[in-house]
Amino acid sequence: MKSIILLCSMLLCISFVAASYPAYPVSIQHKLIGTWQDGSRGQTYSQYDIVLSNHGNKNIKQIVIGTDATCRLRDNNSIWNVKVVDGPSFIDFLILPSYQDINAGASYTFGYIIHGSSPANLFVKNVIYA
Template sequence: MKFIILALAMLLAISFVAAHNPQFPVSIQHKLVGSWNDGSRGGEVFAQFDITVTNDGQKNIKQIVIGTDATCRLRDSTSIWNVQVIDGPFVDFLILPSYQDINAGASYTFGYIIHGTAQANLFVKSVIYA
């Protein structure tokens, strides 16, 4: 149990540092679309979010790796769209589809449905410029 708490604390610290990393001029905005109780799943609460990734830099982004943590508990494997999921025990990383770039000053939107109503912690891990 101590190991899990320590690991979660480390992930939180990493996400805080990465979210405030000026190395990547990228912003991530969450927008709550809605939430509901799902009677077919024992009254569990779910929420849908739209995520907008904005390239605030002057170079086009060819690929971006967005990290997350245990807060990204998707409803099921079909509950995320417009990104590719690279996962381990949780959803670990999100990347753009291979055909998608984000031009300088432009944005890209994807979405997910998650357990509960709190948004998932998302942070930029790395950026590859075109």
């Protein structure tokens, strides 16, 4: 019984440590630039700047940012400084332009205009280091 309790305690400690360290040392910060009503379309739109920060000690050559159906762009011209890869019904993921790296300790900003006032769900799917 003591060994089972000890094992469970160790697994619990490991799960807390694993949960506090992300798989990649990259953060995604949403900065609301503004929200407005478009009377001609009867829609609310919001503009966000997204800051990707490399907290690691290696340069990032490519990063894959996943999203979901919450990433409803105003139109095809409403996202900049990233490349969009479309899925069957919505944006599947975003990647850096081929000429762009994110140096260790540096950040990179891209932006978009989205339907509504809530930011899109964005998450790091993969990182390729230089």
